[in-house]
Each structure stands twice: as C-alpha cells, then as structure tokens.
Amino acid sequence: MISLPPLVDNANRTVEDVYKKIIPQIEEARIATGYFYLSGFDLYREDLEQLADPDELGHAPIRILMGRQTNRSTADEIGEGQSLRGELRDEVEENIEELNNAQLDRLDRLRDFIAEDRVSVRVRNPENGYFHAKGASFRAPHDDDDWATDDNTDTRPCATIVGSSNFTASGHRNNIELNLTSQDRPEAEAFEDWYDNQWANAEDFSEEIIRIIENSEKYQDWQDQQEDEPDDEDTPDNLGTYIEPFELYKLLAYDELSGNVNIRDSPLYYFQTLGYESAKEKLSRFNGCIISDSVGLGKSFIGGELLHDYRQRGDHCLLIVPANLTEQWEDLLQDDTDEDGNPYFGLEIDGTHLDVMSISKFQNLTYDEVQNLKDAFDVVLIDEAHRFRNHGKWRPNPDDEDDYKGTRRHANLRQLRGKTMIMLTATPINNSATDLENLISLFTSPEELRNKASLDFDAFEEYIELSETRKQIAAGKEEATEEEQRKITEQLQRHSEEISKILNEVMVLRTRKHVKDQIQDEEDFEMSFKPPKLSKEQYSLPAAYQPVYGMLPDVMDALHLPHITVKNPKAGGTLKALYKLNLLKRLESSTYAFVQSIETLHRSERQLLGLLDGLPEDEQIDVLRAAQDDEESETLDDFVEGDDAAEDLEQTLEEFGFDATAVRADEDTESDSPDELADATIGEVKTYIREDLTLLAYFLSQFIGDIAQDSGDVSDQAVSTRQWLHDHNAGVLPDVPEEELNPILYPRSDLSDVDEATREFYEAVFSLREFRDPKVERLAGVLNGYDDEKVLVFTQYRATADYVHRTLLNDPNSPLTEANSAVVKGGDENKQDVIQRFAPEASGYQQTLAESGESELQYVIATDTLSEGVNLQDVSVQVSFDLPWNPMRIVQRVGRIDRIGSTEEKYVHNFYPDGDIEAAIKLLKRLQAKINDIALIVGKENNILDPNEDQILEKTGVETEKTIGELQVDEIEDSLQKSREIEDVNELDDTSKNPLLRNAGSNEHAAYERFLLKKELNEEFGLSEDDFEYAADYFEGSPEERERLYTNITDHDSGPRPGVFGLAHLWFDDDDHESPLCRVRRAFYYKPFSDEVKERPVGTLKIDPGVSGEPITGNADNVLSNREAIQEVLDDRLEAIREGQVEGAFKQGDSFSKEQETILDFIDHYLQPNHGEIPVPVDEYETLEEWAEDLRENLQDVKLANTDEDRILRETFRHNEQYDSFPDWPPVEFLEELEAFLGENVEGSTEYQAKLVGESEVQAQLMCWGVIGS
DSSP states (O other): OOOOOSEEOSSSSOHHHHHHHHGGGOSEEEEEESSBOHHHHHTTTTOOOSOOOHHHHTSOSEEEEEOOOOSSSOHHHHHTTOOHHHHHHHHHHHHHHTOOHHHHHHHHHHHHHHHTTSEEEEEOOOSSSOOOOOEEEEEOOOSSSOOBOTTOOBOSOEEEEEESOOBSHHHHHTSOOOEEEEOOHHHHHHHHHHHHHHHHTSEEOHHHHHHHHHHOHHHHHHHHHHHHGGGOTTSOSOSOEEOOHHHHHHHHHHHHTTTOOOOOOOSOOHHHHHHHHHHHHHHHHHSEEEEOOOTTSOHHHHHHHHHHHHHHTTOOEEEEEOGGGHHHHHIIIIIOBOTTSOBSSOOOOOSSSEEEEEHHHHHTOOHHHHHHHHHHOSEEEEETGGGGOSOEEEOSSOSSTTOEEEOHHHHHHHTTBTBEEEEEOSOSOSSSHHHHHHHHTTTOOHHHHHHHHOOOTHHHHHHHHHHHHHHHHHTTSSOOOHHHHHHHHHHHHHHHHHHHHHHHHHEEOOOHHHHHHHOOTTOSSOOOOOOOEEEEEEEOOOGGGHHHHHHHHHHHHHOOOHHHHHHOTTTHHHHHHHHHHHHHHHHHHOHHHHHHHHHHHHHHHHHHHHHHTTSOTTSBTHHHHHHTTTSOOOOGGGTSSSHHHHHHHHHHHHHTTOOGGGOSOOTTOOOSOOOTTTTOBHHHHHHHHHHHHHHHHHHHHTTHHHHBSSOHHHHHHHHHHHHHHHHTTOSSOOOOOTTOSSOOSOTTOOOTTHHHHHHHHHHHHHTOOOBOOHHHHHHHHHHHTOSSOOEEEEOSOHHHHHHHHHHHHHOTTSOOOTTTEEEEOTTOTTHHHHHHHHSHHHHTOHHHHHHHTOOOOSEEEEOGGGSSSOOOTTOOEEEESSOOSSHHHHHHHHHTTSOTTOOSOOEEEEEEETTHHHHHHHHHHHHHHHSSSGGGGGSTTOOOSSOOHHHHHHHHTTOTTSOHHHHHHHHHHHHHHHHHHOSOGGGGOOGGGSTTTTTSSOOOHHHHHHHHHHHIIIIISOOOGGGGHHHHHHTTSOGGGSOOEEEEEEEOSSSSSSEEEEEEEEEESSSOOOOGGGOSEEEEEEEETTSOOEEOOGGGGOOOTTOEEOOOOSOOHHHHHHHHHHHHHHHHHHHHHHHHHHHHHHHHHTTOOHHHHHHHHHIIIIIHHHHTTSBOSOTTOSBHHHHHHHHHHHHHTSOOTTSHHHHHHIIIIITOSSOSSGGGSOHHHHHHHHHHHHIIIIITOGGGOOOOOOGGGEEEEEEEEEEEOO
C-alpha cells in the first residue's frame, strides 16, 4: 500500500486525495462517521473495483457506521418524539431531493452496492451521548491468497485515518480538518477491535436506505425516464447525460470561477476587487502575477487580500519589501482596521507561517539561506518589485558567496522560482523591455507560456536584439536599405504585439485615468478623482546665480573624474556621466547639496593624487589596477565618501534607471564603452586630477562669494584663487574638443602646485553652511499660506533635507518649530515614529499618540524615502522642493497624499528654476556627442528617465536623419517640459505612451464578468461552496474520463437568443502539469441558431433556479449540427495550438548546446542500438534501452546553450580524465553519470521546472453543452 502523509487537514492535501489513492487498492474498509451524506459515497463511486467477496469475508467489504445527524436537525427535535431512525430517514430523503439527474445514476449504483451486500450501513445510537467518532481503517489484499496465520492475525497491508472528518464531501474536501494517519499494524488492529465492538451494538440501516431510495419520487421519475429512452429510436445516443438547467449552470459557473465561488466581506473597493479577481486568475494559471496599478490605487490591499486567501488555505507566506515599509506591511496585515474596528486582514505575522523581510536583508542572504526560505514558504509577495528587474543568477552548486552573475538581489529571488509569486510595482518598466523580461522570468518560463497561452517568450529577446540593430542603423553604425529598415520596423511591431499579449496573461495594470473611466456609477462609496490643485513655483535666480547655470554644462562636460574611471574601467564612462548629471541635479536642489558633492569629489581626487605621487610617472595606470585585482567588488562607497553621499548617488542611479547593486563590473558583459584610461600613464592621470581641481576652483570662484550668506573669508580666497589661475594661464573656461574623450584642458599651463595653491579656498567654500537662497524664502511663503493643513516637502537629497529644515527653523518668518516639524531621510531610525505622528489617522495611531503626550507633526521635510508605499492620507499639501526628472517619481510623491478613497482637497507645489532645462539639455547634448546612445549613460540596454527605447524606436522609423542619441535628448527635453507644464499630475502616469504597456493588463472584462457571476451565485441565489459539491467532483478527475453532460432549456425568456452552447477544456496527456480543474485552458462558446460561434462569459446564459428543462427526444439533427459547428471551432483552435507547440519545439532545437546534441545523438545512434537489451541495476527499468530513453527525454526537455549547466556537462563528459571518447565509457556508468548530472543540475534547479508539451499530448473536447429554446 502506498505511503500516507502523517497529517491531513484539507489544506495542502485533502482527505479525498488520500482516500482516492487508498480505495482502488483495498478489499475491505471500516468507516466511522458522525453523520453520512450520499455525497461521501459519491466521491469514490468509481474506485471500488477490487472489493473482497462478501461471502468470503462474512460481511460487506465496506461497512459504514454512523451516528446521529447533527448538522441540520437538532437534539430538540429528537427530544420532541422523533426517533433517530425517523430523523435519518427524513435526512436521506431530503438528501435525495437535492441530487441532480446525473447524481441519481450514482444513487442507483449505491442502491445496487447495498442490495448486493457490498456496502452495509449501520446506525449507532448509544443510550448516553452521541456516537461522534470519525475514522477509517483499510485492508489491501495480499499478493497471494494465504494471508491468514495460525493465530488468526490479519497480516494484510493496512492503513488507518482518524480525526475530525465526517464521511461527507465537505468533510473530505473543503472543511479545515485534523486527521492523523498510520500504517502501523497494532494501531490498525486496535481501531478494528474498537470498530467491530461498536458495529455489533449498532442497528442495521441498509434496508432502510434501499426503501428510501426506491420510494423517492425523484428516483422513480429518473427510473421512468431511463426506461422510456430506449423506445425512442429517433433520439440519438450521443447526447450525453441529461442534467437540469440550473445544475449545469452551477457547473459552468464553477468552471469559469476556477472553483473560487465564495465572496468574502473584504476591505477592497470595487475596482480593487476586479484587480484582485484578475490577479487571482493569472496566479492560478502561471503561479505568478505582476500587479502594476498606478500609485495610490491600493496595490497593497490587493496583495493583502491575496495573502489572506493563501493563509486561509494554509500556505506559508513570505513578504520581501523595502526596509522602510516593513512596519507598514506588518500593521496592514496584522493590526489595521476599518472605521468600525474590524481588521482588514487580521493575519498573524509569526515569522513561520507569515513573515516580512526587507529587500536589503534578502539580497544579502547566502545561497544556503535562500534555500532554507525555499523549503519554508509557499507564497512570496514582493513589494516595489521593479528593484529586482536587473538579471542575476547563482552558478550551479556555488563554491562561495560571490559565485553568481549579475545582481545578487535577482539571483536570490530566482532561487525561489516555483513558489507562488505576487509582484507589486507601479513602474514595471524603468528603462526597457529587458525589465519586464527579467521580472516575468522569475515566475514563469518560455515553455509554460507556450503551453498555456501559445505565446512566444522569445519575443522579448528578439525585440531587444532588433531594437539594438535599429539603434545602430539610426546612429549610423550599421547600414541598411529602406526595405531592410521597413522589415525591421514590421518585426518590431509584431514582437511588440506578442509582448503585449504576454503582459495581458501575467499583469494587472490600471492607471487612475482608467479607473476613473471604468468605475461604475452605481457604486455605493464616495471616491474623488478630482486632481490635486497644482501650483507651479517657477522662480528666477538672482543675478549672482546666473554664472552657475551658464557655465555648469561646460564645466561638468570638461571634468575628467579619473578617480571613477581608475576604479571601474568597464563602467567608468557610465558612472562619470551619471556623476556629472548628479552634480547638476544637486545644484538645482540646493547650493548646500552641490557644495557637499564638490567637497566629496575634491577629497576623492586628492586621495588618488596622493596615492599616485610615489609612483613612476611613465608607468601605465594598469599597474595600479593590477594591485587592486584581489579586492572585493566595487560598491558605491568606492566612488563617494560617507553613507550620506553613497545614498544620494544611489537615489540618483535609481531615478535614472540604474540598479545600484549592479555597479560592479560584470565580466560577462561586453560594452561598447571604451576604457578611457586604457593607455594612460600615471603622470597623465595626475594631470587629469590637477585639471579637475583647477576647473572646479575657477568655476566656484566666479560666484561663490556672491551667494554665501557670510562671504568674508571665501570672497578673499576667491580673489586670490582667480589671480593664481590667471597667472598660470587657467583663468578662463577651456575649450573642449568634442571628438576626444579625455583631452588636455590646459596644455600650456603648469598646474603641479594647484592642490596647494587652492586648498585654503576649497576649505573656505566647504565650511559654508548658509547661502542667500530665494528658493527657501519662497518655500516659507508657501508654508505660511496654509493654516492647519499638514505639509510634506520632498527633496531628492539628504543634504538638502537637512539644510532646508535647519534654515526654516532659523527663519523667524517660517511656521516651523522643533515641536511641529521633523526631517526624514533614508535609513533614519525615527522614520516610522515620524510617519505615525505626521499621519496618525492613516497609521491608526490617534489613540496611542493622545496617550503618549507626543506632539502631532504638521510639517515634514523628507527625501524620496517617503515617496514609495507610504500612506500619508492625513496630509493635504505636498511640495517638491526640487522636481524629479523622472515623471513617475513626481506621480509617486503626489500619490502619498492623493490616495484612492480620499475626498479631501489636496494641493501640490512644484519648485523649479527658469533655467534648469536649458542647462540640463545642454549638458546632455555635450555627453551625447561623446556617447552617441545616451542609454549608455545608465548602463547596458537602459535608457534615461521616462523616454524609453520603445518610444524612441517608434520615432526612428520617421526621423531617421536624427541619431538615437539626438532623439533621446529631444524626448528628455519634452518630458522635462511636460513635467512643468501639466495641470493634472495624473497625466504623467500614462501607459499609452509605451507600445508595450499600451494594451497590457487593463482589460478587465473577464474579471468583471467573474465578479458579477460571483455576486449572482452568492447574493441573488444564496449559494455557498457546499452547493457546488457535484461540480467539484465532476472536475476532479481527468477530462477524458468525464461523462459528457447536457441540458435542454424549454422556458427561458430572459436568456440569450435560442441556440446551442458548449464548454470546452484543453489539457495535456502528461502528468507534469497541475492546473485548475485539471484543464490548462477553457472556452465557453455560444452559437445562436442563425449566427456564428462566439466565445461568451457563462453569465450571459442568465439561468436561475426556476428555469426548467427536459431531456431531448425525437429528431435532434438541427441541435447536433449547431453543436458540430462549435466542435469545428474547437478543432480549429486545437490544431492552431498544436502547430504552436511544433513551432516552439523547432525554436527550442536552436537552443541545444553542442554537447547536449552530441549526447542525444550518442544515446540514439550508439547506446540504444548496441547495448539496449542489457539489464540495468535500476529498479524502475528492465533494460538499458528503457533507462536511456527516459534520460534522453529529460535531457531533450531543456535548453542548455550558453549556460553554466552546459559548462558542467562538458566538464563531466568531454573533459573526463578517465575516458577519451563517449564509446570508451561503460554504458551503465555513462548513464549513471548522466542521471546524476540531470538530478543535480536540471531537476534540482529552479531554471528547468517546465518542459514544452509535445504536439500529440495536447487534447481538447466539449465537456458539456446545452440548448436554449430548441
């Protein structure tokens, strides 16, 4: 007998699953149950094939001992005089009346089983108390007939199940139960002794059941119907089994809802419920989903509702969220309540069944620690999932903690593939299609998408490669005719459409505009879609600042920044460009933040200069690099000094779409970016540093004295510095040749003493803390314009946040005080405390705040650490002290206060200077002249800001006279301009701009129909999960084994036009695919008698319990011809799907490695023909041919080209020290080695869990059908 799980609770395994495995093997069963429904027997009607002969046993092989029925009747009814037998008789009669036509056939079989003494039922009615036992023991036959021993000990294989489940469908399938199993013989004997004793004291009820069945009016009608059917020669025999209209409607509804028929009283708004329904369906198909609703639409609540479902099912759930959101998630899931005090979700975060972990902690876990998580959790929710968009992968069986490629963050999450993954992100594309490809690959595979949706995941790679080709052509790096360019454009469009289809399968994406347009007028809640009132705080800089923006682009462009390039030659050009953009951004933010950055730059370059001073000047800089080869991978700290500066640069990297965890050079990445210092000597690098110090000193000396609050010392130093620069031919801004990467700026100047000559000037500049700042004064005026409203001020930089807060506190005209204000930056320990004091209502903190005596905050100055995932609905005013270049960051900031459900007036103020765009674009154009594809500024395949490669590529088909880089700069300028001109911030959140996202994830029609269907079943018809036992049972088995059902509706005035409908299922013959209701795809077709076949939602049938029908009799040619039309549509669809599988197999063949193909050929043409008949030491196989064939199929199911696994395969077989060629291997040893390789590197890997289904394995047929108005 098969082994059993020790505990069965109907969560991960149901009692039904266990019974279905045991019962086909048994010959005798003893079943005890508190009460018995016919549904209990109905579950196992097909499995009772090898029961023992009653005459040999001396009793029925299946004995059911039941007690008083207690779930519908009450003890009071019995106390009023109704006998137990009478109560049971009434209960069985009522039970029969609830059966549908198809179930009556099974009832007839139960009657036969009882009449033949194969099933015996007794009732135990003790004088005191109830018989309330639940359990069963089973005996399987011996392999031989001699199973009794001399002492009459029963040595047949046994199993015992004891617990809380009654012998009913709900007890075996739905209820949360607790049952323990055993296959211990003494325990089985103890149960059987107890059972036999109780059986002897029980009353027979078998004959009573037979009489009740035979006297049932419904059963008699069914019998009459069976007897009449053979007499009607005109009625075809291929109709199927007739079932009542509403019973079939319930079955169809159960199928459309994938068994999720209940409605919970959830905290979701209507549109969130649609998102939840859509996500649930996608999760059921692909075990993963990306929820990408816009900022403030409640992704967290949808995720919480999904987690509630999984926890109710008993799944262990892990949340991976930004560190600053861990407490918020814990509060939402565990403690947060509605206005009546009812918990939203009421889940307990205990660290075992439900846990919350920060992204920063997760990304630093070791390989083995992630494996432990894989064993501990079933479901993973990732908030701000776009942070995992950059690919990473651990090498097979890693030797150390750095044995991975790409980003460790993604590599760790990739180890959890196979778990249910819920991804939340408002920005699924930050830069390019690669972002989406990498996120989707975390939970599904090309094989699964091909199998379940006939979609080609390779469309991503082909799109990306064609994009690169198109960019090279537009940039003049490749030549192509107009015809070739037209074909490329067509291919891009085709791949774009395929990607959109993929996204529709795995993504939920709605913007505020979409929700506003789609929201139902009749919804009974108040929701404001009025955008916040936007004030544009454009300010003009004083004359003293004019030299800054006039000169800055030229200065930034001219900087060498060798301290960056020396450390990271591969990404040096990228980081330099970012650094320069960051300096410009910091100046816009605040002069204080800009001066801090210059101080960091100054210190880093002087440190490098000091390091080089002792080295020979004619040596190449690679000498220094060689000394650093053994150092650890670079981090942001290698490019800047101090945690604050590192975090500021990380934020800039994130805004520009660059993953800070990917800064280290990837040895596997080829880049077009040249190594600027490839041939530079140490002397030349020292010259670069001195020129940077000279250039920055010149730049600062032109204006710093005029803008400092107390300019005494710095003005004097500026004068002397300008004089020194003039004396050394460096008193003007140098011309920079555009065609050179690192030109000498001052070829006729001796700058060897510049460090010492400018040191006091730099020290005076870096000591400044206060500046003449009209921007802060204007901010104070804005704050004074509000009385009691709470105000949130955002700035991108930590230095600016501290500076603004300090300056406002010291300003007597500012409303800020130490008591009513706070500053929050990334990593601050007081962050959660500030949030609770600032937004106590949204945080559920009012009472605690009142009791603590702390003051409520009215003003908070914050970096963008508060711009993601935080609900600050109490706040009315949001100010952007510096305006992000990324429009989505603006949307995220506003989304903190402008939350769905909020009806209060909201106000937004955006600060920006009148010259910043011109300066930014001028700098970008300078950079673009050196790096034609501006995308290289932010790394391979990435683009900067909102303009993405998809939009750019669309334009290149028209404006081919412009290079890609020029187009990108144009797009950036347009984006920056729009960010300042818009009146409604929601206009920035527009996925229609992106051809990949344009039609992705927002088609809610199917989710809406499921939502309506659920409401109809639950609220209009009053049905619950228990009312769908027959449907659950029908879809439990393999599709090809289901009986075909049909109905014939005779009076239905409110339904669709007369016609024929049919439910089709598609499934795979192999056993490796678990899918809802045992089908991979479904389709419901409706064909009016006078029209074409079309797919329709089940709800269009509008069948209620009062709709009647009758079996079809007489000539049914017209009905069957219409059913045949549906069958033809299904056949065409099946053929198209099979052709798609053939195409997938063909494309997969291109992905075999050479070693893989060689081994497959070796097995086919050498091992099997020459050694196939020899026996093998493997239990599952008799011959080597069978074993080799199984391993060959397993190897053929995976794509190993260009993988680490292929490298291991080559090392194992091609570079084997013992055998020079494949024929030298002993056949058994060769297959043992191949089996070990597959087990360790393929079967045990998360990369190869899905296989492409073969054409012949795809099956489809009509499960059930019906006629309306025949």
